[in-house]
Amino acid sequence: MNETLHARIRADVEARIVSGQWPPGHRIPYEHELTALYGCSRMTVSKALGELGRAGLIERRRKAGSFVRRPLAQSAVLEIHDVAAEVASLGAAYGYKLLSRVRRRATARDRERIAVAQGAPLLALACRHDADGRPFCLENRLIHLEAAPEAAQASFVDQPPGAWLIARIPWTAAEHRIRATSADVAADALDLPPSAPCLVIERRTFQGDRAVTAVTLTYPGAAHELIARFSPGPLTTR
Amino acid sequence: MNETLHARIRADVEARIVSGQWPPGHRIPYEHELTALYGCSRMTVSKALGELGRAGLIERRRKAGSFVRRPLAQSAVLEIHDVAAEVASLGAAYGYKLLSRVRRRATARDRERIAVAQGAPLLALACRHDADGRPFCLENRLIHLEAAPEAAQASFVDQPPGAWLIARIPWTAAEHRIRATSADVAADALDLPPSAPCLVIERRTFQGDRAVTAVTLTYPGAAHELIARFSPGPLTTR
DNA sequence: GACCGCAATATGTCTATACATTAAAGTGGA
DNA sequence: TCCACTTTAATGTATAGACATATTGCGGTC
Known part of the structure; x- marks a missing residue:
């Protein structure tokens, strides 16, 4: 002590x-x-x-x-893991499959998801993460090719785009939105009934003011939990 | 500057x-x-x-x-508001109704939700928070009466237990778990079909090592979002 | 009494210095 | 070569003192 x-x-x-x-x-x-x-x-x-x-x-x-002081709105620290690391920590075999890869100019709908100029070059990806061969998480991602031009050359067939981006493109700020939905359109890809509840995490990542990527992660069912801890102060040494 | x-x-x-x-x-x-x-x-x-x-x-x-260092698991700061303040910030009228209030000794099932000794005195509450007269959030709460003995005297008819506790009982640590479920048993109270997706937040609050309270908040539907921001460091001065 | 300016005072930040702690790097002997 | 011991160089924590900054409250003036 x-x-x-x-x-x-x-x-x-x-x-x-x-x-x-x-x-x-x-x-x-x-x-x-x-x-x-x-x-x-x-x-x-x-x-x-x-x-x-x-x-x-x-x-x-x-x-x-x-x-x-009287404690105000409490803020908690939310740990958000890499999907592959998450699967590994569950002791399951990790699998990855690219479902689609489209390069296009930003449409009005894209611009609801990612803050880029109209017509900005985007890479739109859909892929699935598996644990022990069963669907674990569905990923829909937009990458802003002005912020990450090298992404245009990457195939993303073998490597999930999240890990690729983290290793290459620096970013400074991120915003997460967490909500519950029913599986709906994701039901097919996740092998679920359309009414099944899903946890959806949307993450937008920025480099200064410029949007880098926007990703929607859909986790099926009640199995997935996010855990946040209240941090009493900024002082917990690591 | x-x-x-x-x-x-x-x-x-x-x-x-x-x-x-x-x-x-x-x-x-x-x-x-x-x-x-x-x-x-x-x-x-x-x-x-x-x-x-x-x-x-x-x-x-x-x-x-x-x-x-290589960035590890990214951690974001999640702001968790008081339900009444949340409803107010949406510009809606806040309503509150106590559904049940039972004092009992901790059962095995209670002890899955809150870390207390077997037979510890508990107060079990169920209540509903409304926004503009419509169900906004269902709250199920256990209060450990050894940590908060004054709660035994409070009726919680007019005041939600969350606000009451924050004002009176000091606490030092909290843990949140966030997941998606279907409405199921909460469907009646929330006026929803049983298959409707819900966002569930479980919060456990501690005073040192002693559990103070455990609360389950069920938010109906895709309408409710939690927002977390990446914090580049713990140093944002207030 | 209302207003303004000033002094008193508590916190905020920085310097220069000292010593403690720890782990890498060097040293010497079996 | 390998191990134990010593040296050294970096961070970690603490001190006293100085000046900066903000705010309270007092006192004087109108």
């Missing part, structure tokens, strides 16, 4: 907050008081309080002091 | 990484080199690199230096 000093102070203050000893709105002792209390420098106290501030547990106001 | 120095260094290094100029595995200049490069003290450089390390962009090894 070799704790650093600032981590100890942070944990100590956090304990008083979560135990209710310092309720929301309570003013935390000033830095110089904590300095005396823990017998350390102000930098160290400041580091601990700064972490608590970034973690959202307290609010720091100049001149006024630091105050215990 | 008043940036602090260490934030500027961090952004600078991050830019080189995401642009591909410094590929995965590349050794980042040593702290003392960056010190010379940016004309600042080692503490400041160390702070910037420490943040990048915690953000997972680089790996720091004593004596060896800091190295660009």
Whole structure:
């Protein structure tokens, strides 16, 4: 249990907050008081309080002091895995099949899915990921060929486009939308009745302001779960 | 655009990484080199690199230096709102109805949902959240009465238990599971055909090691979306 | 009393320095 | 060659002090 000093102070203050000893709105002792209390420098106290501030547990106001905050909208960290890695982690054999590959200019419908200019060059892919020979996930992807020109040369017959892109095209931001639907048009490809529930993840990836790719992953049935954990702060060392 | 120095260094290094100029595995200049490069003290450089390390962009090894990491499983920040706030943000009128309220000792089935000892005192609640008079979300909740004894006195007729708990019971960790199902048993309460797809969010909340509450939220149909954003680092100051 | 300006004060950031920790690299002997 | 030991070079954490910045509240003026 070799704790650093600032981590100890942070944990100590956090304990008083979560135990209710310092309720929301309570003013935390000033830095110089904590300095005396823990017998350390102000930098160290400041580091601990700064972490608590970034973690959202307290609010720091100049001149006024630091105050215990009421937890607001909670945010959780959602881990989104690569499909192949996900299948492997289930101990199943991974399979991949390219269903279609079309190069075209962006239509109005495409532009609802990916933010590109009208007529921008796109590669539209459909493929299926299998686990132990059974359909695991259906993937529909658009790749913006201005952002990833090398994709035009790739066949994607042997390698899923997700892994290919991650290895080659840098990106800076992504947005995920998660919803439930019924299998409908995906029913055939997934070997399901059309009314079966599916979990759909849409991911849009950007390079600065430019859209790189948009992908729709359809997972059949109630079997697939996404797991998100609340992160108490940005400080969990890896 | 008043940036602090260490934030500027961090952004600078991050830019080189995401642009591909410094590929995965590349050794980042040593702290003392960056010190010379940016004309600042080692503490400041160390702070910037420490943040990048915690953000997972680089790996720091004593004596060896800091190295660009290959992006692993990407993690996104999922904002999970209070149901009432969610309905309000849609511009709809919020309604709430308590469907059932039972106090009991934990059964084996309860213990699959919430991590408590056998026979622990629980409060089991079912309620419905409405938007403009139509069912918006069905909530099934277990409250551990050892962690939240005051809940035994609350009626939950007028106030949804989520808001009540957040205001009173401190918690430290939460886990969310997201999946798709068909409406099934929830069909009646939600006024849906049993085959309709639903998005289900299960949330377990803890106080240290002790379970506080477990809640299952069932959102009908494809209308409801969860949105998660990739966070380049844990450092977004509030 | 309402308003404005100023001083007091708590936090925010940075520097320079010191020492601790750890792991790579070098050294020497069996 | 291989192993144990020492050296060294990098990061990790802490200190004290300095200055910057924001905000509260006081006091003076109109």
